[in-house]
Amino acid sequence: MKDVYDITIIGGGPAGLYSAFYGGLRELKTKIIEYRSELGGKLHIYPEKIIWDIGGVPATPAQNVIQNLVQQGLTFNPTVHLNTKVDFISKDRELFVIETNDGKKHYSKKVILAAGGGIINPIKLHVEGAEKYEISNLHYTIRGIQSFQDKSILISGGGNSAIDWAKDLIGVAKNIIVIYRGDKLSAHEAQISYLQENGVPIIMNTQIQSLIANEEKTKIKEVILKNIETNKLTSIVVDDVLVNHGYDRDRSFTFETDITPEQDEQYNYYYVTNSKGLTTVDGIYAVGDISKxxxxxxxxSGTFQDAINAINDIKVSLEPTADQYAKVSSHNEAFEKRNREFIIKQLINQ
Ligand SMILES: Cc1cc2nc3c(=O)[nH]c(=O)nc-3n(C[C@H](O)[C@H](O)[C@H](O)COP(=O)(O)OP(=O)(O)OC[C@H]3O[C@@H](n4cnc5c(N)ncnc54)[C@H](O)[C@@H]3O)c2cc1C
Structure with a gap:
């Protein structure tokens, strides 16, 4: 027998997680399908960055915001499929059929597209054997600036993220060198000037030629650099190598022809919605960065309002006699038991 969900959410980033929370609050049977091995969406590409602009959440590293989003998103125990990519969405009479890369079919009354900018992966360093150092000292994201304290760091990349990393490491790392294979950095000028004022060398027209391991073959101890104009090779001793060569995006999921929602004319990765998040196809909603x-x-913050609007519309569409809006959480019976548990926990901790 088919296990049918009220809503199936494609993507477990902020938009998908908040949709799952609000869907649970409105007593909808909810499933999240996420390609990555962890929930949190694209915040995983900037875990060390401090986020300031979420209402009620003062300056907090993205890593902590992820934890809070996940905790809240799982409040009502939605079903979660990780490491699962949605490939194709079709319709079988009243139900949507969501096909995933593991060959499974998921059945749902409504679908929420919360796939953001797609599946984002850092572009890897194309140097022989590089992948074996990803568990030691070759990094594509920074998780915790303090782990680079007093280290010699090589950063490869000329975009905003690479230059931002260099900036964040000033005063933490012992040495920082930035290399870029082009002859003009694409990062903001102010950021570049900041590095220059702080004595961080930026070496242009240069790329990583090869990596030399330590004796145990567990870490990179030296990097051979190549000037791509002169072919001259130089070597530097490093503790860590950070690479930011941009990101690959996979936005490849598709729909059966007659249920393909309209996309924005100018930027065709956005799905056009009305103010309730409904796309041009009845039953398919889009929230967060994928919607317009x-x-x-x-x-x-914008993902939260999108999620609430979509869930409220879905609730009324599935149960026409339901209230259009949920009660505020401070007065909502859904939290009675949890509120008591929360108060008891606070008393114990006092
Ligand atoms: C460097 C950077 C810094 C930022 N700083 C801030 C900030 O300070 N404050 C702020 O408010 N916003 C910031 N943002 C924007 C913020 O990250 C986005 O607005 C937010 O992540 C959008 O959430 P989302 O859930 O819509 O999409 P995403 O976070 O992109 O999540 C989408 C999820 O869907 C999954 N997915 C995609 N396709 C599929 C598929 N086919 N099958 C299964 N899963 C799939 C992806 O793996 C991903 O986990 C920043 C963005 C960047 C890139």
């Missing part, structure tokens, strides 16, 4: 509507806000 009037006055859309492409911020974490």
């Amino acid at each position: 509507h009037d006055n859309k806000v492409y911020l974490i």
Whole structure:
């Protein structure tokens, strides 16, 4: 027998997680399908960055925001499929059929697209044997600036993220060198000037030629650099190598022809929605960075409102006699037991 869900959410980033929370609050049977091995969406590409602009959440590293989003998103125990990519969405009479890369079919009354900018992966370093150092000292994201304290760091990349990393490491790392294979950095000028004022060398027209391991073959101890104009090779001793050569994006999921929602004319990765998050196809909603509507806000905060609007519309569509809006959480019976548990926990901790 088919296990049918009220809503199936594609993507477990901020938009998907908040949709799952609100779906649970509105007593909808909810499933999240996420390609990555962990929930949290694209915050995983900037875990060390401090986020300031979420209402009620003062300056907090993205890593902690992920933890809070996940905790809240799982409040009502939605079903979660990780490491699972949605490939194709079709319709079988009243139900949507969501096909995933493991050959499974998921059945749902409504679908929420919360796939953000797609599946994002850092572009890897194309140097022989590089992958074996990913568990030691070759990094594609920074998780905790303090782990680079007093280290010699080589950063490869010329975009905003690479230059931002160099900036964040000033005063933490012992030495920082930035290399870039082009002859003009694409990062903001102010950021570049900041590095220069702080004595961080930026070496242009240069790329990583090869990596030399320590005796145990567990870590990179030296990097051979090549000047791509002169072919001259130089070597530097490093503790860690950080690479930011941009990101690959996979936005490849598709729909059966007659249920393909309209995409934005200019930026065809956005799905056009009305103010309730409904796409041009009945039953398919889009929330967060993947959606476009009037006055859309492409911020974490914006994903929350998108999610609430979509879930409320879905609730009424599935149960026409339901209230259009949920009660505020401070007065909502759904939290009675949890509130008591929360108060008891606080008393114990006092
Ligand atoms: C460097 C950087 C810094 C930022 N700083 C801030 C900030 O300070 N404050 C702020 O408010 N916003 C910031 N943002 C924007 C914020 O990250 C986004 O607005 C937010 O992540 C959007 O959430 P989302 O859930 O819509 O999409 P995402 O976070 O992109 O999540 C989408 C999820 O869907 C999954 N997915 C995609 N396709 C599939 C598929 N086919 N099958 C299964 N899963 C799939 C992806 O793996 C991903 O986990 C920043 C963004 C970047 C890139």
